[in-house]
Amino acid sequence: MKSNCYSLNELAQIVNGHTIGDGNVQVSGLASLEYAQAQQISFVNGEKYLDKAIQSKAGALIVTATLKDQLVHxxxxxxxxxxxxxxxxxxxxxxxxxxxxxxxxxxQIADSAIIADNVYIGHFVVIGEHCVIGENTVIQSHVRLDDAVEIGQDSLIESHVFITAAAKLGDRVRIHANTVIGGEGFGFAPYQGQWHRIAQLGSVRIGNNVRIGSNCSIDRGALEDTIIEDGVILDNLVQIAHNVKVGANTAMAAKCGVAGSTTIGKNCIFAGAVGVVGHINICDNVTITGMSMVTKNILQPGSYSSGTAMSETAQWKKTVVRLRQLADVPLTKMVKQLDHMQARIESLETNFKLRK
Incomplete structure (x- = not known):
């Protein structure tokens, strides 16, 4: 299938920009600065890309007014x-x-299911009793929807997705392949050396404009529902445990894991492989850097990190040894040593001033 073709003026109108040059130039696609050709358009996202932009063969560039003045070629x-x-x-x-x-x-669609007229239901899809599928929604092959699942309008459910626990999904939700929504949460009661399964009785509620990547798991609640609010985006391989609440417009990169009954605020950003313990609260506008472990409440907006940054193996080993040695020193002894050092410094400063 051939890509659509637009004039530069048409593209400028779409993005509320203005054209400089020949607005009738035809553009057949988008491309990166390195690989763009004369029929394609690329973008320059800051001064650090100016060198690549100067060398680019793109037929047109999307720029700010300041950057445009520096691209005379x-x-x-x-x-x-x-x-x-x-x-x-x-x-x-x-x-x-x-x-x-x-x-x-x-x-295979249950007779009681309510399916809008203009949907697509792919091969070997199974839709249970009392399900609801909204207008213009696409459900690709081998998807299974258990009883009472609801999906809103203009959504995309890719192949091999499983949605259960009477989950309710809003409009414009995208769920990519092999993801499970509403699976059983990890709930067990320990007693006399054995684990006793707790039946999970809650559901999952997902808002509008949510994107969930491939191979994710969002567990149903134990009693109340697991909640994913509007505008949340989850990368591939993200685990959301039972009764978690994720606030609107929060983003999580690949391999993040959130333990049960944790509440995450709005507009948060979790970089790759962040782990979050259960039963804590994270406020709005929090950024967690990659591979951090969140073990307690975060009540103030800002950026948070844990762990140690990468270094050469030999240096890393030395650092670990020093940390262990530091951990073996009693805190009271360290405080006394610091106090002694401070007193010595003050004494030296006084002597130096007297000599002057």
Missing amino acids: HQQFIVVDNPYLAFAQLTHHFERKFKLRGIEHTA
Whole structure:
């Protein structure tokens, strides 16, 4: 399938920018600065990319007004305040849309299910009793929806997704392949050396405009529901345990794991492989750097880190030895040594002043 083709003026109108150069130039696609060709458009997201932009063969560039003045060798521009946002907006116009509609003959749909007229239900999909599928939603092959699952409008459920526990999904939700929504939470009561399973009775509620990557698990609540609010984006391989609440517009990169009954605020960012213990609260506007372990409440917005940064192995080993040696020194002894050092410094400063 051939990509759509737009004039530079049309693209500028889409992103609320203005054209400099020949607005009738035709653009057939997007590309990075390194690989763009004369029929393609690229974007310059800051001065650190100027050298690549100067060498780029792109037929047009999306830039700020300041950057445009530094790119004298190019002639076709779309000038905007935020080139990266403009690029994101244009990707939707060059994206290949899934246009099939209808229900494949191998799908199994319960008679009580309510299915909008303009959906697509792929091969070997199983839809249980009393499910609801909203308009313009695409459900790809081998998806299973257990009883009473609801999915809103304009959503995409990719192949081999399993949604259970009467989960309720809002509009414009994208769930990528092999993800499980509403699986049983990890709940067990220890007694006399054995683990006794706790039946999970809650559900999952997912808001609008949520994106969930491949191979994620979002567990149903034990009693109340697990909640993913509007605008949340989850990368691949993310685990959300039972009764977790994730606030609106929070983002989690790959391999993050959140233990049960933790509440995460709005507009948070978790970098890759962040771990969060259960039963804690994290306020709005918190950033957690990669591979950090969150073990207590975070009540003030800001950036938080844990662990040690990478270094050469020999240096890292020395650091670990020093940390162990430091841990073996009693705190009271360290305080006394610091006090003694401070007194010595003050004494030396006094003697130095007297000599002057």
